[in-house]
Amino acid sequence: MNTKKCLQLLILVGFLWVQFLQAEITLPAIVSSNMVLQRDTDVTLWGWADPFEDISIEASWLHESINILADKEGNWKVKVMTTNSKEAQIIKIFSSTSNILLKNILFGEVWLCSGQSNMQQPLSGYNGQPTFGALHTVANANNPNLRLFTVHRKGAKLPLNNIDGYDGWEEASSINVMEFSAVAYFFGEQLQKILDVPVGLIHTSWGGSKVEAWISKEYMNTYQTVDLDSVDINKQTNHIPTALFNAMINPLIPYTIKGTLWYQGESNRDKPSEYKERFPAMVKDWRSRWNIGDFPFYYVQIAPFLYGDNNAFEVSNNSAYIRETQLKCVDLIPNSGIAITMDIGEANCIHPAKKKEVANRLLFIALHKSYGYKTIDFSGPIYNSMIAHEGGLMLQFQNAEKGLYTFTNLTGFEIAGEDKVFYPADAKIINGNRVFVTSGHVKTPVAVRYAWRNWVKGSLFDTNLLPASSFRTDDWNDAKHVE
Secondary structure: OOHHHHHHHHHHHHHHHHHHHOOOOEOOOOOOOOOEEEOOOEEEEEEEOOOOOEEEEEEOOOOOOEEEEOOOOOEEEEEEEOOOOOOOEEEEEEOOOOEEEEEEEEEEEEEEEEEOHHHHOEOOOEOOEOOOOHHHHHHOOOEEEEEEEEEOOOOOOOOOOOOOOEEEEEEEOOOOOOOOEHHHHHHHHHHHHHHOOOEEEEEEEOOOOOHHHHOOHHHHOOOOOOOOOOOOOOOOHHHOOOHHHHHHHHHHOOOOOOEEEEEOOHHHOOOHHHHHHHHHHHHHHHHHHHOOOOOOEEEEOOOOOOOOOOOOOOOOOOOHHHHHHHHHHHHHOOOEEEEOOOOOOEOOEOOOOOHHHHHHHHHHHHHHHHOOOOOOOOOOOEEEEEEEEOOEEEEEEEOOOOOEEOOOOOOOEEEEOOOOEEEEOEEEEEOOOEEEEEOOOOOOOOEEEEOOOOOOOOOOEEOOOOEOOOEEOOOOOOOEEOO
């Protein structure tokens, strides 16, 4: 072979090698066919390519294509305005090396659903622990306007750019909903029917997880120094600070969402004062990173359950304190709401079977606060004030516009004098809107507690049957009680 032909061959091989080295455009897992994009707003599309790669984006609802340039590290990101159209859309993303077609895309309401095992619990339930109503729900699940995405349980020492394990966007069907989060599904199914718009549900939760695992390193370092260099990320991953944020939240940002549903707290119940700081910090952390304002954040108060000694009165052993903390967090977290579950817990099962009731209460909050359904009641009675009255205490409540209700008799009330010793008390509804509490053991009462136990069955409701949270009128941490 002569020199000229050798040179031509080398040039050809070199050209092919350069072509081989050029990377195709890569999209995050959450951006794909079948996805739901938040309707009538700016949404973010992003991904990775070669440094300084020219990228063109065509969308079926846009009149002109979008041309962008990847940065020096190959990252690219662009804002795109969506509409209220209910028609399926397509997106084409192409460059010199790529030609990507995303199809069957809908505009609708996108909710991120996260937490620990009660959010994770699927319609199929857990072993020996059912989800009520699951079979009927699954039989009627075929709905192309309800889309599901699940992030698999993973942890990471550093924030990941993409998800490491997932079930991609799918239309809800009797084939795929059985293992999807029951709370999330019940919520989304009803929201889709009521609003008559598509709904997208992103489920990312891990049973037994602590709130610290869902917070970024920057925010967690405010409370404790996070150094995971020598940590085994595969052992108790759901308790490792930042580990779940890194692998299960960060890769979803900045996918535009309407809001978040959260069901967690059991794993932090022994330290309510810490939770009062860290839970609001987590919400602030997420909102700052999504950078779409104070998006709705609606969460579930943990249900009563027989944790060990049901007579425990100490802060670390009585879950009433964490329920109190969760109730107070409504005032600490802007644009938030809490679903109370005092009436649907189970003494011997930490995973109550009535997940549809939980979803209903989250739905009522969302409809009232996010979608303008102001006639929908979303909050049960909340203790407001008390006055001494005829040897007892008269309690008044907020959020009981049509009054108070109990199915049989009020139970779970205790009353104490200045000695801080609580005795079981008689309680009754007065004139439909107040509660009068007395005990023959306490002649001059100064404090009342309601449902201040690990396990208790809530008995106080408003007339829409939304339950009151456990509460106390005192702030004592050294009180005692007599059975």
